[in-house]
Amino acid sequence: MNARPTPPLRHLWHPVVALFLLVGCSKESVRCESGLCPSGFACNPDSGQCEALTTAVTKTSGLIGRLSAVRTADGQLGVAAFSADRKSLVWLRESQGDWQPSFLAGPAASAQEAPAGHTSAAVVDAAGVAHLAWRRAGDATLWYATQGPSGWQREQVTVAAAGTVGAALAIGIWQDNPVIAWRALDIQNVRVAHKVGDSWLLETLPPPAALPGDTTVAVDLGRSLALVVLPGGPAVAAYEATRGDLVLAVRGAQTWDVSRLAGVDPKSGADLGDVGMPVAAALGPASELVLAYRDRANDRVWLARSKAGVLSNQLVMDGQRVDPVHQTTRSDLLGTVLAVVVLPTGLAVVAAQDGSAMHVRVAAETPAGGFATYTVPGTLQAWPTLVVQPDATALCLWLDLTDPAAPGTGRLQRWAVPQGGE
Amino acid sequence: MTRAVLAMLAAACALLGCTDLPKPLLTPLAPELALADGLRIALLDADLQPLADTIRLAAGKSVDVPVAEWLLPNPSDGQFTALTVAVPLDGLTLAWPDAQHLRATAQFGKIAADPSLVLTGEAGCALSWDAQSLEIATDLEVVRDANGALTVQAAGAPVATWTAANLTDASACLAKQPAPPAASLDAHLRAAIAAQLVERLHAVMLPTLAAIFAPSVEQSGRVTAAAVEARFALQYTDDAGHVAAHVGTLAQANLAVSLDVDRHPCAVDAQLPMTQASPLAQRSPPAGQAFVRRALVLDLALVQRLAWMAARSGALCAQSRTTLTTTLVPGWAADLLPQVDEWIEGPPTGARFWPGSSPTVQFVDTPTGAALQWTMDDGQLEIIARVADTEMTVLTVTGGFRATLVPRLEGAHLLAFDLVTVERLSTHQSSPLLGDLATPPSEAALSALCEAALQGIFAQQAVLPLLPLTPGPLPAGTVLTRIDRAGDALWLWLEGGTKP
The missing domain is CATH 2.40.10 (Thrombin, subunit H)
Known part of the structure; x- marks a missing residue:
């Protein structure tokens, strides 16, 4: 990390830094940012320069x-x-x-x-x-x-x-x-194990309550799932594949309360789409539950937030994009991997895989209630995740797949999510 | 139901009729959208005799004709009692004496009756009446009524020709009457029997012919789903009110079809093909005799507009993904993406297609029969698979595609088009996951993959209207028995469905 680029490489990264200036990586100086360095380089925040990843590579x-x-x-x-x-x-x-x-x-x-x-x-x-x-x-x-x-x-x-x-x-x-x-394959359901002392206590989620007029018996739960621990106990958000719904299971004192959160009209039982594959979860500073989930049929990413017992849904990202050549609208496989964190401010940050273009897109909630969206610089990115930084910002980590020597696999990269939008 | 399916359903409704589903047009479709003679109903002369035989069977080989009681000129003198006369229907022929009229000529055999005259205050007298034969010719015409609906009706008065009709009064009973009614009795019997027979023939023939020439009522409407609205209108082309006309060796009813549809955002903004329909070629019927055989003839120009409509409505691209029809063998990715084969789990989870142009279509002949060739000069096919537990587009095939679709009878009443082959036209392959492919994928594996993907896309979306032969205006029992091609027309041979 501390080594300087060797002379043969030096001519490579100067143009890259210049390019970053053009694309607005830093508006005020030539200093680099984490995640904005080319393959094989990482940003040294002290020197402000992209430096070769001699050991990290x-x-x-x-x-x-x-x-x-x-x-x-x-x-x-x-x-x-x-x-x-x-x-x-x-x-x-x-x-x-x-x-x-x-x-x-x-x-x-x-x-x-x-x-x-x-x-x-x-x-x-x-x-x-x-x-x-x-x-x-x-x-x-x-x-x-x-x-x-x-x-x-x-x-x-x-x-x-x-x-x-x-x-x-x-x-x-x-x-x-x-x-x-x-996900338990034998029962196509979610099992939960809690360690108490040296033992693991095993529980199985009960099926969600039947919908009006629904005669479907089979439930296929947990092809994607996320878990957070609320003050009262664990909460598992999971994808129910039979109907394509997002299901939330909340552990009470003794039992689980399981309900369908999205993808269905709870009053009529009408199908509202295929959502929840995948789902990510985070806990806010006031112990509010925050879920990011994918709308598979429409290539959209939604955020569900449970606050004071009220559940609200908000569109975070949309996979629709204009094809300028044909003057048409296409849809990217957006949200095939999802990560969500909630900053100490209570604002959520969502990272989503664009499975069509192999980009990572990040949406940061703004105080005004909307989302500022970013495409993480670079190409061939996959499997994003998020973590909250000590300075109360979000850091996005992902795999950079550009190494021709190892096709399909990647190198860990990171990028600090800007605050306040761009 | 997807908007694409609804759009196609609208087209199907336009062709063969739907009930209740379409809403009325808000404004009439522009005249330039109408394709004259896009759809035709054809009845070949060679199929007239089997049709006549069917009508004869439906009318009955022996027709019981009721003759009502008939009062003498002075009713107080007495009356002839009602009787029933059995009339053998020996034969029926159909022919077009001119372009607009279909003449049915019925041959009846020997007719015999025993009328009974009841005289006031006296015993009745027994008579006998017979005729050697009877021929009735009645002309029919296919017209539109005041509401535009198709109607088959009689044209002019039927002509009855009697041979050797004779009334026998062995006891000279009639001669005793003040005004012997022999002549009027004979005339009365002839008129009554002929009228009943004409009525009977009409009762069978008119619905049968209406069923033949009215696969759809004239209609227009719109079908809306999400942001896409499909509009259609269907109108008979007539000649001074006559819908069916005989030309050469066939009779045909022609319909003008108007189609329009909103553009789905995923579809290119292509102009409606303005090709006009070709004249209908004379042709021979399929081998073998069939009862009530006729054909729906789809002109290529109409199919081109349907393909345009399908593409414009987003039939190929509006769905977020479609499932591949074929389960590819395990390790399918080894020949296509060997670099990441190890991490690809299971078969592809779906495919997407982004057309870059409106399709062009034409009819072709294949070893298995007529087919539709659907060419997309510019498109992008995306193959989706799970890589390390994550859905990704693993392969993108860009370029031209040519699909061959074979029409198929689905069940007894639906026409479906099956994609049987896909030809790639100068395609380029890449992988979003890998960038440019260092090693070109195996041609055979790539072809199999593209075929399975496009089969799924064409199968899931009704890219051409599935023609609902029933229910609808076609009578129950109508069956599509054969599909073939003659020039730029696709002939759908229909049989049956003639019961009044």
């Missing part, structure tokens, strides 16, 4: 799939990712501007272990300790690890029977202990 490249980012007790970033070339779950910990990888599962962690960690989730507890959950695809098992004083301690969550864990899971902290939700 090898550590954060070759990744594929969803990222899960948290900020740990020391204020540094931690990112759970899947290393495509090592076929292993890797924990990338930011340390003095560099990334320190730790392989937690898969062949890179243990030569005898099968590939693992393609699907993972991370959360930090009140003490800033990271907790991870992941799936081992080969035997469809669920695993958990946390950072202890002597390093990572991992275990299999055996209440999730082998062969039943699907490729959607989420983790939270409830009553100071981890709580994991995952």
Whole structure:
């Protein structure tokens, strides 16, 4: 990170910096910003220059799939990712501007272990300790690890029977202990396990209440899911594939209250579209629930916010775009990956994958109530996630897929989401 | 129901009729939108005799003719009692004596009756009456009524020709009467029997012919879904009120079809094709005798406008995605995207198509019969798949596409078009996930993928109207039995559905 570009490369990045000036990366100076440097370079905030990622390149490249980012007790970033070339779950910990990888599962962690960690989730507890959950695809098992004083301690969550864990899971902290939700393939529903002492207590979400006139019995829940912990208990937002609805399950004192939030008219039961695949969740400063979800039929991203018991929906992004050549409107696969955070101000930030153009788009809620939208500079971007920075802004992390030597896999990049809109 | 389907439904309604669905037009469609003779109904001379045979069977080989009681000139003298006469219908022929009239000539065999005269205060007298044969010729014409609806009606008075009609009065009963009614009785019987027979023939023939020449009532309307409104109007072309006219070896009723539709934002703003319909070629009927066979003839110019309408309404692009029809073999991506094959999960989850031009269509012959060739010079096909648990566009095929669609009878009453082959015309392949493809994908794999994707797109969207042969104005029982092509016209052969 600290090394200067070697002379042969120097001529490459000067024009790039000049280009950034043109596209408005910095309006007041030539200083770079995180995420605006070309492939193989990262912004040094001190020098204001893009500098070669001499060490980070090898550590954060070759990744594929969803990222899960948290900020740990020391204020540094931690990112759970899947290393495509090592076929292993890797924990990338930011340390003095560099990334320190730790392989937690898969062949890179243990030569005898099968590939693992393609699907993972991370959360930090009140003490800033990271907790991870992941799936081992080969035997469809669920695993958990946390950072202890002597390093990572991992275990299999055996209440999730082998062969039943699907490729959607989420983790939270409830009553100071981890709580994991995952799609259970055997019942096509969501199971939730809460660790109490050394044991995991297993629960299964009940089906949502029947709709007026609905004779459909089958419920297919959890192809996408998100989890946050409200003051009263966990809340799981999940996609119900039979009807294409977004379902919210909130844990009360003893039971779950499950209802369809979107995609259906609760009064008439009329189908209102295919929404909730995927869904992301965050908790606001007043413990309000915030969900970002995709409207699959219309390529739109919506934000649902539960405030004072009232649920409101707001359009965040629209995949429609004009084709200037043919003077037509096309629709991009917007929101195939979603991330949402709520800043201490209560304003939400949503990151969405454009699965057609392979761009990451970010929408930051403005105090006026709308959203300022950005396309993260660069090309071939995938699997965005968000994390709140110590300065109360949002940081977007994603994978840059431009490395021709590793097609389809990417290098971890980041970009500070501007405040107030552009 | 998608707006594209509704738009096509409007077109289907325009062609073959719908009930209740369309709303009235707010303003009449512009005259320049009308395609004269876009749709025709054709009845070949070669099919007239089977049609006549069918009518004869429907009328009955032996017709029971009731003759009402008939009072003598002085009613107080007495009356002939009512009787029923069995009349054998030996044959029926149909022919066009001129361009506008269809003449039905019925041949009846020997007719015999035993009229009974009841005289006041006396015993009745028994008579016998017979005729060697009877021929009735009645002319029919297909016209529009005051409301524009098609009607089949008699033209002029029927002509009855009797052979050797004879009244026998063996007991000379009639001779005893003050005014012997023999002559008037004979005339009365002839008139009564002929009138009844004409009525019977008309009762069978008029609905049958109306069913043939009226696949749709004249109508207009609009169908709206979301932002797209389709409008249509259908009007018979007539010759001084006559709708059906005989030319050469066939009779035809011609309809002008007006189509218009709002543009869906995903569709290019192409102008309505202004090609005019071609004259209807004379042709032979299909092999084999069929009862009540006639044809709906779609001119290529109409199909071009329907294709324009389909494209403009967003039929190919308004849907956010369509499912591929074929389940590709596992590892399908290995030949197409080997760089990321390892991370692609399962078959493609969908496809999208963005037309860059309005289609051009033409009829072609294939080994399996007539087909429609649908060419899109400029389009982009996107293949969507799951990569590492995330939906992405993994492959984009840009360029021209030519689809061959084969008309098919779906069930007994629907005409569907199946996409059977796709030809790529100078396409370029890329992957948003990978940028430009370093290794060109396998041609065979690419063709299979494009075919499966476009099949799904064409199947899910009604890109041409599915012709609802029933329910609607066509009588129940009508069946589409054959589809073939003659020049720039597609002939849909219909049979049956003639029961009054």
